[in-house]
Amino acid sequence: MKTVDKNKCPCNKSDGTSTKIICAACKQVWHQKCCNCTGLPAAAIKKLTRWQCPACYVCPALGKLPATVYTELRAMRDTLSALTLRDSINSSSYQQEIASLRASASSFDASEILSKIDSLQKEIQELKSPLVTPDKSEFSPTIKAALDNATIVPESLKMIQENLSHLNNRMTQLQDSIKTGNAASYCRSQAPAATDSPVLIQPNTSSPHVLKTQTPCKPYExxxxxxxxxxxxxxxxxxxxxxxxxxxxxxxxxxxxxxxxxxxxxxxxxxxxxxxxxxxxxxxxxxxxxxxxxxxxxxxxxxxxxxxxxxxxxxxxxxxxxxxxxxxxxxxxxxxxxxxxxxxxxxxxxxxxxxxxxxxxxxxxxxxxxxxxxxxxxxxxxxxxxxxxxxxxxxxSPHFMNSTILLGDSNTAKVAFGTGSGTLGAWVPGKRVKVGHIEALPDAVDIGPYRNIVIHTGINSINSRFQPRSDAYLIHVLEKKCKDYMTVYPRAKIHISMLLPTRLRRLNHHVECFNRAILDMSYQYKNIRIIDNSMFGSFLSDEHGRWDVKEHKPLASDSLHLGKMGIRLFAANIKTAVIGKSKSQSRVRFNSSQGRYGGAAGAAQHQGASNPP
Ligand SMILES: O=C(O)CCC(=O)C(=O)O
Ligand SMILES: [Fe+2]
Missing domain, CATH: 2.60.120.590 (Alpha-ketoglutarate-dependent dioxygenase AlkB-like)
Structure with a gap:
């Protein structure tokens, strides 16, 4: 990694005329004009005590990505979109963009960005190859002349255009994955750890899941x-x-x-x-x-x-x-x-x-x-x-056939159990346990023998400004907890309630990605079902926003919580899922050739022992 002289502007040139600005985060000195602050009087610059340079500033709307890296990526994507065929053949502009992206990425130690760039480069090489392979000496003089004059071979053009759009998609995906996932680990200025070196948390997906037999209680009270x-x-x-x-x-x-x-x-x-x-x-x-x-x-x-x-x-x-x-x-x-x-x-x-x-x-x-x-x-x-x-x-009571434990965040706080108005009713008895984020999901032995385990948590896990975990890690934790629940309570149905849409555009994109990942994970397990909440987007308008009980009016400022009407429908959605006889979504993915599902470890373990003969 390069050592940077913080007392010198990154442009490395001396410029006696421009006022210098110091970044409040990294203490790097910048020329006024090098960081796009031209036009500000020196007195105003002196007052900029909380100013952050482009390498440190993180846009709240885009989140988690220092402005420089984002700018580089966007520039690269724009360049890709605007590339002419000839540019793509020479690809020198690609190479320049990649070089500058590489330089900025390496200063963040973003190994994943680097490896993705490497694979992009390989793709570019492949992209070029169909156009350079023809050996013109094998062609007749007429065709040779035609080829020399032709700027383009139609098939090749089609292929290149397809490849370019594929490449463009890859770039968008790369941006998304950096924005939503591992970028959180690269983000030095927001990482809660005191250390400057980013820690990338890798889920351990290699070892088979084993939940040790536990005996958390005495046989009798x-x-x-x-x-x-x-x-x-x-x-x-x-x-x-x-x-x-x-x-x-x-x-x-x-x-x-x-x-x-x-x-x-x-x-x-x-x-x-x-x-x-x-x-x-x-x-x-x-x-x-x-x-x-x-x-x-x-x-x-x-x-x-x-x-x-x-x-x-x-x-x-x-x-x-x-x-x-x-x-x-x-x-x-x-x-x-x-x-x-x-x-x-x-x-x-x-x-x-x-x-x-x-x-x-x-x-x-x-x-x-x-x-x-x-x-x-x-x-x-x-x-x-x-x-x-x-x-x-x-x-x-036959009602206990639907007994339910709801492990949920603040949006579930108003989902009441019991009978009477605004409750889940006699047919869904149970209790709610406050679970603010995925990592706070309780251990299996603390849950109890409920028939349904409804999990509605995760928005805080992906929304937190100081969230040092990647989506992959959070899904891994969620999956591990579900596996534990299935092992200890093989007869329980687990319902994962999808994250609700919010009124934050940036977060909604992340919510969608995360919900897709939950869905993918759930397909492997017979006992996991999904509660689809996508329809709640229409209940996030101001009229249906969170209800201000004191003022008896909606709280228009709340971006994350359902209002009165939303809560009612959300509860109804949970109730339908718990009582409903619908088959789990994973049945669609039942592997008939192997004759089994991927999950539900230990499902046979308890069954033989239940009910005395
Ligand atoms: O008779 C007893 O004390 C035990 C009866 C019992 O275990 C049962 O009915 O399930
Ligand atoms: Fe008994």
């Missing part, structure tokens, strides 16, 4: 012996006795027997158990126990499965209570009556196991969350002759 009084136990047993003829065996050997009460019908072990109101005595159990989870949701339950184990031979194999109708945020409470039986717990990769004796009148509290990381069962204990009855209370 709490266990309390003697949680049920003797009086309540007697009352319960009396009630259960009246049900005796109604118990149904779960398999041909009538291993264990069950009976179900609940607000909604429940599919368990392949049988449909119809809704049946729970009698007061069962409600009394819920009122009398204290689950000690410190979480008021743990008291919520609208169903009770009564299971009878006639003796130690009766058992329940290892399984998970992970039916899709169970509230993903709920707790599962089991009251035991009668003979002591041992519950066994195993984590996903069988590296950890625990056992717990479930005593008469005890209360065991587990969470729905833990089910994805632990299996449990009551294995045969032939030596036990006594009967055991368990009452398992769960929060069940």
């Amino acid at each position: 709490s266990y309390e012996a003697g949680a049920i009084s003797q009086e309540l136990k007697a009352e319960l047993l009396e009630f259960i006795e009246t049900l005796d003829p109604e118990f149904t065996g779960v398999d041909q050997n009538e291993s264990r027997q069950v009976i179900y009460f609940g607000d909604y019908s429940y599919k368990y072990t392949g049988k449909n158990h119809p809704a049946r109101p729970a009698p007061p005595v069962l409600m009394k159990v819920l009122d009398s126990v204290d689950p000690k989870t410190g979480d008021k949701r743990s008291l919520k339950a609208n169903s009770c499965l009564i299971t009878r184990y006639r003796s130690g031979v009766n058992h329940i194999p290892m399984h998970r209570d992970d039916e899709i109708m169970i509230d993903p945020e709920s707790y599962i409470m089991t009251v035991s009556l009668g003979a002591k039986r041992t519950m066994t717990f195993c984590n996903n990769d069988d590296t950890k196991s625990e056992s717990l004796d479930l005593e008469d009148c005890s209360l065991l509290v587990t969470s729905r969350f833990a089910q994805d990381f632990w299996r449990h069962g009551i294995l045969p204990q032939n030596e036990i002759s006594g009967e055991r009855i368990s009452l398992t209370f769960r929060e069940i």
